[in-house]
Amino acid sequence: MKYLCLVYLEEKILNAFPAHERQAISDKAMSYCDKLQKAGQLLAASPLHPVETATTVRVPEGKTSTTDGPFAETKEQLGGFLMIDVPDLNDAIRIAAQFPGAHFGSVEVRPMKELGCAD
Amino acid sequence: MSDDTAQEARARDDDVYRAKSRQVLATLIRLLGDFDAAEKALQEAFAVAMEQWPRDGIPANPRAWLVSTGRFKAIDGMRRRARYDASLSELAKQIETSTSDPLEQEDEHIEDDRLRLIFTCCHPALSPEAQIPMTLREVCNLTTEEIARAFLTKPATIAQRIVRAKAKIRDTRIPYEVLPPSELSDRLDTVLHVIYLVFNEGYSASFGASLTRADLSGEAIRLGRLLLQLLPEPEVMGLLALMLLHESRRAARTSETGEIVLLEHQDRTLWNQDYIKEGVELIERALASRRFGPYTLQAAIAAVHAEAPSAQETDWAQIVTLYDLLMQADPSPIVELNRAVAVAMRDGPAKGLELVDALLNRGELAQYHLAHATRADFCRRLGMQADARVSYERALALAQQEPERRFLEKRLKELED
Numbered sequence: 001m002k003y004l005c006l007v008y009l010e011e012k013i014l015n016a017f018p019a020h021e022r023q024a025i026s027d028k029a030m031s032y033c034d035k036l037q038k039a040g041q042l043l044a045a046s047p048l049h050p051v052e053t054a055t056t057v058r059v060p061e062g063k064t065s066t067t068d069g070p071f072a073e074t075k076e077q078l079g080g081f082l083m084i085d086v087p088d089l090n091d092a093i094r095i096a097a098q099f100p101g102a103h104f105g106s107v108e109v110r111p112m113k114e115l116g117c118a119d
Numbered sequence: 120m121s122d123d124t125a126q127e128a129r130a131r132d133d134d135v136y137r138a139k140s141r142q143v144l145a146t147l148i149r150l151l152g153d154f155d156a157a158e159k160a161l162q163e164a165f166a167v168a169m170e171q172w173p174r175d176g177i178p179a180n181p182r183a184w185l186v187s188t189g190r191f192k193a194i195d196g197m198r199r200r201a202r203y204d205a206s207l208s209e210l211a212k213q214i215e216t217s218t219s220d221p222l223e224q225e226d227e228h229i230e231d232d233r234l235r236l237i238f239t240c241c242h243p244a245l246s247p248e249a250q251i252p253m254t255l256r257e258v259c260n261l262t263t264e265e266i267a268r269a270f271l272t273k274p275a276t277i278a279q280r281i282v283r284a285k286a287k288i289r290d291t292r293i294p295y296e297v298l299p300p301s302e303l304s305d306r307l308d309t310v311l312h313v314i315y316l317v318f319n320e321g322y323s324a325s326f327g328a329s330l331t332r333a334d335l336s337g338e339a340i341r342l343g344r345l346l347l348q349l350l351p352e353p354e355v356m357g358l359l360a361l362m363l364l365h366e367s368r369r370a371a372r373t374s375e376t377g378e379i380v381l382l383e384h385q386d387r388t389l390w391n392q393d394y395i396k397e398g399v400e401l402i403e404r405a406l407a408s409r410r411f412g413p414y415t416l417q418a419a420i421a422a423v424h425a426e427a428p429s430a431q432e433t434d435w436a437q438i439v440t441l442y443d444l445l446m447q448a449d450p451s452p453i454v455e456l457n458r459a460v461a462v463a464m465r466d467g468p469a470k471g472l473e474l475v476d477a478l479l480n481r482g483e484l485a486q487y488h489l490a491h492a493t494r495a496d497f498c499r500r501l502g503m504q505a506d507a508r509v510s511y512e513r514a515l516a517l518a519q520q521e522p523e524r525r526f527l528e529k530r531l532k533e534l535e536d
Contacts, residue, residue: 066243
């Protein structure tokens with residue numbers, strides 16, 4: 001069975017740590033992921049850029065609407081994910097908009113960090 | 120060189136700066152892939168120009184010279200800093216090999232770069248709060264202080280919005296591009312919306328004592344003209360026409376004491392006929408394309424007013440027809456309210472009251488002061504004084520602008536007399 005483990009946190013709590021402690025948390029997370037990968041239990045893991053980088057894509061009535069922010073309706077629940085690798089945000093929006101779920105829900109697009117959490 | 124000529128040369132260089140700086144910036148952002156690096160390169164290029172041009176004369180193509188110098192300065196700076204950060208050496212090499220020297224490039228790229236800049240500043244992944252200051256700063260070259268003054272906020276707030284917008288552009292990789300024709304229409308809507316928000320902020324401030332802030336409206340019209348020159352789409356014509364037709368009435372819409380003068384009471388000789396003429400010509404071009412939309416229709420409505428010798432002699436039937444089309448293209452309760460006003464002028468206030476009551480009963484405009492003011496006006500004209508008073512009082516409770524409040528208070532007082 002595959003599981004998706006979603007990490008929720010308050011960014012301002014993380015940002016309140018001094019830089020070296022943030023680095024230590026990041027190092028610990030990375031070495032934990034390494035261990036899981038060696039055990040064949042981890043498929044992919046990545047920290048995300050802060051929530052300000054979120055873009056929400058919806059396609060009500062066939063017209064793409066792109067907005068700044070993570071503003072999913074409170075009645076909407078996380079229903080799945082796509083991890084994609086494309087050159088830029090316009091391509092990511094294009095792919096999100098063509099996903100059938102975008103026609104009756106919303107797809108939040110968040111860039112993944114290329115380095116660790118302390119980046 | 121005498122002092123006079125030096126001063127003249129400096130003034131001439133300043134003119135070149137104003138005219139060219141945004142074009143040069145737009146190209147440098149593409150070449151360097153970063154707003155801040157481009158801004159710095161632009162300043163360095165102009166510093167070199169200020170030194171060389173008075174001595175050696177202005178080069179044949181100042182824009183290309185500035186881009187070339189800015190690009191060279193940026194690459195040079197990266198090489199020098201590469202001692203501390205090795206990744207910069209790689210970046211410098213990449214920029215040098217992947218982009219050719221702009222002195223050898225054709226001028227046709229320039230206009231594309233200016234469009235790229237507009238589309239990036241107005242990218243829908245940025246909030247309007249970020250799109251507007253980015254556009255005014257990067258495209259129009261307003262300072263953060265000027266933008267803050269226009270929006271009655273602190274320069275630090277505007278500066279922070281710009282910093283965040285640039286961070287989002289960088290971190291999410293918003294590309295520096297104009298979309299293919301198949302996707303252009305959605306994206307163009309966002310650009311037009313940003314320009315219209317800037318115009319409206321200048322034309323009718325959302326709160327406070329001053330009803331108009333001409334600088335922002337003028338800036339929005341300049342942006343509209345630039346966009347039309349770069350991208351002659353029908354809705355760009357429609358938006359520019361709409362702004363010009365509103366702007367044509369500026370001198371007539373407030374009295375000398377700062378009171379609102381309604382369209383029907385405006386001195387039409389004060390309307391700017393040059394703007395009206397230009398607006399009407401743009402509408403004709405947009406309509407002829409048969410690909411027009413809501414901006415062109417709103418402009419066409421404004422044009423019917425502009426061409427009427429008086430409120431009584433306005434072709435209200437045509438205005439109702441245009442509102443019907445607008446309701447199909449871009450339905451909204453505000454459009455419905457405006458349509459009700461036109462119907463009242465065509466068929467009498469009783470018909471208008473029926474429509475506005477139905478609209479208010481749906482609840483969408485219950486908090487909108489002009490909906491209540493419109494209802495009050497219909498009641499007044501029908502002799503329903505008590506109903507009129509209730510609606511004027513409701514409108515007054517919701518109105519935020521001083522001139523609007525004074526206008527409503529005056530109407531209430533007239534009811535009592």
